[in-house]
Amino acid sequence: MADITLHHVPQSRSDRVLWLLRELGVAVDVRIWPFDKSLRGRDFLALNPAGRVPALELDGQAIWESGAMIELLCERFGQLGRPPGDPERAAWLIWVHFAETLSQHAAACTQQHVALREDWMRSPTVMKIEAARIGKCFDAIEARLSGDWLLTGFSAADVAVAQAVDMGRRFHRIGARPRMAAWLDRCQARPAWAASQGGVGVYTQEFYEVPDA
Numbered sequence: 001m002a003d004i005t006l007h008h009v010p011q012s013r014s015d016r017v018l019w020l021l022r023e024l025g026v027a028v029d030v031r032i033w034p035f036d037k038s039l040r041g042r043d044f045l046a047l048n049p050a051g052r053v054p055a056l057e058l059d060g061q062a063i064w065e066s067g068a069m070i071e072l073l074c075e076r077f078g079q080l081g082r083p084p085g086d087p088e089r090a091a092w093l094i095w096v097h098f099a100e101t102l103s104q105h106a107a108a109c110t111q112q113h114v115a116l117r118e119d120w121m122r123s124p125t126v127m128k129i130e131a132a133r134i135g136k137c138f139d140a141i142e143a144r145l146s147g148d149w150l151l152t153g154f155s156a157a158d159v160a161v162a163q164a165v166d167m168g169r170r171f172h173r174i175g176a177r178p179r180m181a182a183w184l185d186r187c188q189a190r191p192a193w194a195a196s197q198g199g200v201g202v203y204t205q206e207f208y209e210v211p212d213a
């Protein structure tokens with residue numbers, strides 16, 4: 001059996017790795033960290049030199065970058081990926097990594113609305129631009145969806161992107177994107193999603209409005 005520890009902050013990108021591990025039915029030790037300066041401590045930096053979650057210990061090796069984790073875990077546990085040679089390989093890689101395009105805008109909004117403590121530090125202009133960029137990513141997902149999932153069947157691409165949407169929707173409403181709304185409901189109705197949720201997370205609000213400039 002694999003020896004796996006996930007270093008996790010609820011409602012962060014580490015959700016997508018925990019959700020995937022739950023989907024794969026892989027036993028994992030979950031170590032929950034607060035979303036604060038402890039991620040910059042020596043212990044954590046030994047796991048991820050940038051001091052970010054997720055960090056994964058897999059058979060004694062420290063691994064960082066959620067996209068790399070998703071690729072490795074799907075290769076290792078043989079499900080929910082699209083291996084080299086699969087006709088959906090390119091699409092799978094694109095959507096797994098597109099999650100990061102969306103997440104970086106959600107992370108910028110998180111920094112503005114949540115991490116910065118004083119109002120004078122926040123920029124409504126940055127908040128507006130980053131929220132609008134989340135909307136563009138949502139449009140790309142809406143345009144992609146023609147069936148139940150991003151590819152022909154459920155895959156780790158749905159896990160990665162749906163988790164990123166779950167962060168992004170706090171800053172840009174899903175709105176009139178019916179295919180994406182139904183797909184997100186389908187993703188979040190999966191038992192493995194529910195099994196990855198819980199604990200004190202990053203967000204205290206369902207939605208963060210941009211304040212007036």
Ligand SMILES: N[C@@H](CCC(=O)N[C@@H](CS)C(=O)NCC(=O)O)C(=O)O
Nearest residue numbers: 012013051052053054064065066067
């Ligand atoms: N590209 C990295 C990004 C990791 C990342 O920035 N994670 C955020 C949480 S979603 C974090 O740890 N932020 C803490 C900080 O920026 O100090 C990945 O996908 O793993």
